[in-house]
Amino acid sequence: MLVEKNVQLQPFNTFHIIAKARALARVASVDDVRALLEHPLWGPEPKFILGGGSNIVLTGDVQALVLKVEIKGLRLVDETARAFIVEAGAGENWHDLVRWTLAQGYPGLENLALIPGTVGAAPVQNIGAYGVELQDRFESLDAIDLQTGQLFTLHAAQCGFGYRDSVFKHGRSAAKNAFGLQGRALIVRVRFALPKDWKPVLGYADLESKMAECGCNAPSARQIFDWVCAIRRTKLPDPALVGNAGSFFKNPNVSPEQCADIIARDPKVVHYHLSNGGIKLAAGSLIDSCGWKGKSIGQAGVYEKQALVLVNRGANMNGNGVTGGEVMTLAKAIQTSVYERFGILLEPEPVVV
Ligand code: EPU
Numbered sequence: 358m359l360v361e362k363n364v365q366l367q368p369f370n371t372f373h374i375i376a377k378a379r380a381l382a383r384v385a386s387v388d389d390v391r392a393l394l395e396h397p398l399w400g401p402e403p404k405f406i407l408g409g410g411s412n413i414v415l416t417g418d419v420q421a422l423v424l425k426v427e428i429k430g431l432r433l434v435d436e437t438a439r440a441f442i443v444e445a446g447a448g449e450n451w452h453d454l455v456r457w458t459l460a461q462g463y464p465g466l467e468n469l470a471l472i473p474g475t476v477g478a479a480p481v482q483n484i485g486a487y488g489v490e491l492q493d494r495f496e497s498l499d500a501i502d503l504q505t506g507q508l509f510t511l512h513a514a515q516c517g518f519g520y521r522d523s524v525f526k527h528g529r530s531a532a533k534n535a536f537g538l539q540g541r542a543l544i545v546r547v548r549f550a551l552p553k554d555w556k557p558v559l560g561y562a563d564l565e566s567k568m569a570e571c572g573c574n575a576p577s578a579r580q581i582f583d584w585v586c587a588i589r590r591t592k593l594p595d596p597a598l599v600g601n602a603g604s605f606f607k608n609p610n611v612s613p614e615q616c617a618d619i620i621a622r623d624p625k626v627v628h629y630h631l632s633n634g635g636i637k638l639a640a641g642s643l644i645d646s647c648g649w650k651g652k653s654i655g656q657a658g659v660y661e662k663q664a665l666v667l668v669n670r671g672a673n674m675n676g677n678g679v680t681g682g683e684v685m686t687l688a689k690a691i692q693t694s695v696y697e698r699f700g701i702l703l704e705p706e707p708v709v710v
Pocket of ligand 1: 485565592602603604605607608627640642650665
């Protein structure tokens with residue numbers, strides 16, 4: 358397997374940030390990964406796992422050996438009384454998987470249509486949209502331990518899924534007694550349980566208005582897929598045209614008292630009541646309320662149609678464009694102004710490298 362030296366990473370991250378990898382290897386199988394781990398030169402080097410590059414901010418050149426995961430394969434591996442079990446290689450494109458499952462007659466992933474990135478990256482941040490999270494459809498995954506070369510399987514309870522969070526986003530911390538796998542587990546395959554008694558997941562305002570528009574109250578999975586694609590296309594920039602990493606901050610949860618204080622400052626702040634009595638704030642509306650929509654710092658900007666998305670305003674894909682430093686400067690300026698106005702510290706969603 359070829360290890361390329363001094364590789365420009367701009368085409369491999371959806372923000373199209375300019376940064377180089379000292380060395381990059383494309384891994385298409387478990388054997389490829391093991392060959393690298395056993396290699397006298399590359400084996401002992403630190404490694405950085407790269408999927409679709411859709412949830413990272415590169416703040417400089419990557420010194421670690423970049424493992425670009427290109428493990429393919431889509432297949433039905435099992436069928437239980439309740440579900441179809443579908444397995445996908447970590448290097449498959451996420452949206453292609455969603456399309457393929459629908460074409461095969463296995464609905465369940467339609468609310469997650471058009472999310473950029475690869476299958477292997479999906480569990481890392483427990484991707485979610487329009488009322489469905491990856492963990493709702495997850496069965497298990499296989500991963501290689503980059504320290505020992507051993508292949509192991511994890512089920513949902515072992516993945517520590519949370520809101521845009523999992524065990525793969527955290528390092529080990531003896532102090533916090535945390536079992537983290539960040540940088541250690543290379544996900545090779547993911548299995549999904551797609552329910553045979555499928556029911557549409559509706560209830561999100563954007564989907565409800567699509568239903569009202571077409572006057573149908575029992576949509577098919579294909580219909581929901583089409584709606585989600587249409588909604589995302591109107592709200593979110595296409596990374597092929599405008600570099601971005603999706604939502605840049607998580608939606609914060611607050612107490613009813615904090616929420617009352619925030620609403621007193623701006624009654625337009627969008628918020629949702631949760632079943633546990635807490636309240637979720639739309640981070641996009643907090644940022645919007647601070648006047649950031651459409652603003653820029655250097656070549657990093659806030660998307661005009663959705664303040665939660667930061668974008669690359671530099672010329673894309675020709676060696677020009679935003680740096681990770683500019684993106685983080687903008688992100689910190691937004692955090693400061695939201696904190697000063699509302700007392701809420703927004704937490705970034707992408708992994709900052
Ligand atoms: N809003 C504003 N101004 C803005 C942006 C949003 O007022 O600039 C308001 C909207 O009008 C809406 C509310 O805030 O009432 C929520 O906006 P939206 O429905 O667009 O969803 P979101 O909370 O901004 C989350 C996820 C998205 C996911 C959508 C749909 C997070 C951090 N983001 O966005 O996920 O697609 O819901 O489920 O949870 C991603 O993670 O990369 C991502 C795109």
